[in-house]
Amino acid sequence: MSDIVNEDDGTGGTSDNNNREYGGTVAENDAVIKNKPGPVSQPGVEAHINLRTASNSRSEFHSHPSGTSTDQDRTSTGSTSKVGGSTTNNSYQSDGPSKDDIKNVGDRTGYVFSMSNKTVFIYNNQGVTATLPMSKFAKYK
């Protein structure tokens, strides 16, 4: 996972690599499957990625870019998961998983890598269950 999301080097700016989302899935046999990266986001337009999960996917992950578009509040919940998202990031992407992230994770475990502050958010369909620094996240390189 880390190797895939690290295509965004976390330094922000306007480079294509730092303004798109990377992600994939982890199968039951621990195989990490990289998905096609999301499109390069334009200033003011939220970055996204279309993830493809199958019946044998037990985890999914994606990054939130370190790029320098403006912020958007995503703490209000459309799903009712009690998720406390950040509102003060200098990126358009907030730190944690979005409402769509939480809704679509289903019964899998989700990982969001916030590339601007190098934090991993672990979540399920109820919300965030843990956060930790990326440097401590050794699982599934």
Next chain:
Amino acid sequence: MIRLLLISYLLIPGFKLLAQDYHADKYLKLIRTGVFNKIFINRQPMPIDKFRVVARVALETIDNDTVEVPGLSRAEIEIYRTLINNLTVIDTTSWRDSELITCVIVPGESHVNVEYAISKFKPEGKEDVKFYKQMVDRFNRGSYTDKWIYTFSRPIIDETGNYAVLTDTSELNMFGCFFYKWNGYAWKEMLNISTRN
């Protein structure tokens, strides 16, 4: 002979009713599996043109992918493709509370009644009630784009009754396309192509 005819005459309608119940139950199971819990749902299901757009993006994603789909053969993927491509009509009957027992059904842009929403979300304690009340209040005060309403399609099911597709969209053109297969007693999500942001 007459007795046999009489027995058939009496039994066949009963079998038909059982079959109808079975299909209705299966349909309801699909909806409850596919439509997510505890969210605001547009009362009007997705129209066919939007369904086509979402489903075809999902098909393109499958086509561009080099990885096999576990649990689905190529022939089965073709079943889904045929189902999507040959679709000419989609059921747009408004969602009913009896179908979506844990979702708040929102009629267009109108406000949501707090008591109604609380009754659907089924809070587990005072803290939950407070949380949901605040959430509904935020929803009612917010502009349309703040409301974050999901629009789900009613499912389309193939003629064997074993393969189904359901789609949704939310604000900012986020979408999901979900491929289900009936395993004899439940619907299993075989493939999920949806936006993360």
